[in-house]
Amino acid sequence: MSSVAQKSGFGATLWDWLTTVDHKKIGILYLLGGLFFFVLGGIEAMIIRLQLITPNNDLVSAGLFNDLITMHGTTMIFLAAMPMLFGFMNAIMPLQIGARDVAFPFINSLGFWMFAFGGLFLNISWLFGEVPDAGWTSYASLSLHSPGHGIDFYAIGLQIAGGGTLMAGINFLVTIINMRAPGMTYMRMPLFTWTTFVASAMILFAFPPLTIGLFFLTFDRMFGGNFFDHTMGGNTIIWEHIFWIFGHPEVYILILPAFGIFSEVFSVFARKRLFGYTAMVFATVLIGFLGFMVWAHHMFTVGLGPTANAIFAVATMAIAVPTGVKIFNWLLTIWGGSIKVTTPMLYALGFIPSFVMGGVTGVMQGAAPLDYQLHDSYFIVAHFHYVIVGGVVLAIFAGLHYWWPKMFGTMLNELLGKITFVFFFVGFHLTFLIQHWLGFWGMPRRVWTFMDGQGWNLANFVSTIGALSMAIGFTVMVINIIMTTIKNERVGNDPWGDGRTLEWAIPSPPPFYNFPATPLVRGLDTLWIEKMEGSKEMITPAEPITDIHMPHGSIIPMLMTLGLFIAGFGAMFHQETSWGLGVLIFGLAFTFVTMAIRSLKDDLGYYVTKEQILQDQENIKRGRN
């Protein structure tokens, strides 16, 4: 197979995307998948807020409300935020370290398809009318007693999606450890690569507990297990521990790449080297490490006792120190910089105060005695939306505008981008700031409706208006994306003009082999060094141009996951139907057969010839002039 053969037509294009193992295309798939689920989770959020706009509202029933909050949380964390971050990691991180692809392109594809089918499985519950309804934490004392298949969809869907995440994490780790270009030492890696590395290491250690917890839940609900049933000698608290041993690192897995994106944006648009690079790296690693030592702060009110609560409270507050280091480093990066307020920079500037507010309320909850007051109130809702929307979602939007040209070769409209920011940012604060007070005034979280005359009416109304403003902002962004795609005005290597890292040294979008010759890295901000030296080619090659070994595409990852998807339905229905067990066995067998095919059939890849690379180079040069 040669890459010269350009296939066309809808079928061929579709086949190309289904079988791709190219990290840039998988990155785009992750991004689009994440955006799709972001829309779903957003619609759920809008219905939640519309239900709470007035007291005694009956827009949705109490049961449906539980479905909505559960699916909103689960979808946003597992199927929207993580995949979109994975999209950026996939598309950008190999470019930043000067690699041609990730270490395991096949596993990369498998990871994406497991996320896609896992997410699909979870959301098919809406079609069955039996939706997960025990909250995104799905505490066993509640979820074991949920009637119907709702929680089964949760357990199996997340199991499949979680497997994909674990694969992606391992893949990124191996890529960063083994595939850095010559000269790219650890302490020369861009911050986004560093945060990808630490987040991946956290995935490596945090997702196995989730896998175990979900298996326990699956056994308890579908196969007669009793891990969490205290009447049979189990312990319902174990689920909470296992979930949060995963769950707390999970929120750092989300926020660290967000920190990475902002670190890139700040230094590019302040046109300064990132202030305190070494301290930033150290803080990232420290946050990653401490993230594993604080999970019990989600369970202060469970009754762990004062000693355990005190230990976990102190550990929790300790995390504020490295986070503070980061905040000050960002401020000092901007300080005295030649600032360009582009759309990504706007998000970054908005991020600092928003995230600090979320961090401060986090320290408040870290104080165990105060947490007894705040627990299960709207204060908690306000806090975690401040860190996740004010941190992660702003970062995703910033990254979307910042790296859009690199991923798609077109530039998102700046004016529409700024309009999006204003609507979204104002809406965000309008929605969640007032919820702190709602918490103080006693409104519990996860309530379907509330009575009149408690002083909550106006605050809830304001909150809903804010949510609508966020929806308008997001809609403008979707319009922006569609318009930009239709206009299709191609941009050059470095459309922002101030790119500092390697990804901006190659065409947008890059050729499928990324670098004609592996680059030589001579320091932090590789491209900036070349620019300062007036280098014409923007890349110092570390080797002559030779043939490049590339992997073949494969449909097997999708089929492997399809088997697990089918097996999931079998597991769910095996207790009440006769065909359930057969489907379960068929699905697993299907997966094992595809695994066997992958193992037994040698796929040695192909070579991109030197002539073709030189030809491509020539075409790019001619296109530029």
Next chain:
Amino acid sequence: MSEVQMIKRSPAEQSLSQRRAKESMRSQVAMFSLMIFLTLVSFSMVFAHLNDVPGFSKFFIIPTLFLFAAVQVGLQLYYFMHMNEKGHGIPQMFMFTGAMLGFLLPLTFVTIVWW
């Protein structure tokens, strides 16, 4: 296809790599004997305890066995699985992090879940 490059070793490189291989072999054999010796000691201790030899109480034997086991794991990792050689820093870091979490998490479970 890309060209396969053959690089000839100079005589100095050849002798260096031979010396290294010899040293590595010597340490492997030495450690292997040490491990067999530790295993023999362990079995003898338990045998002595079962035959009521004075001084071999189980409060002495069990901690000693654990100590020997830890030494054996270390030798296994560092000599037979070559973790003492260059370029194993990252795997070591991940293994020790995993081992630490694998120790700390169950520790918290036995102290605060089943307290």
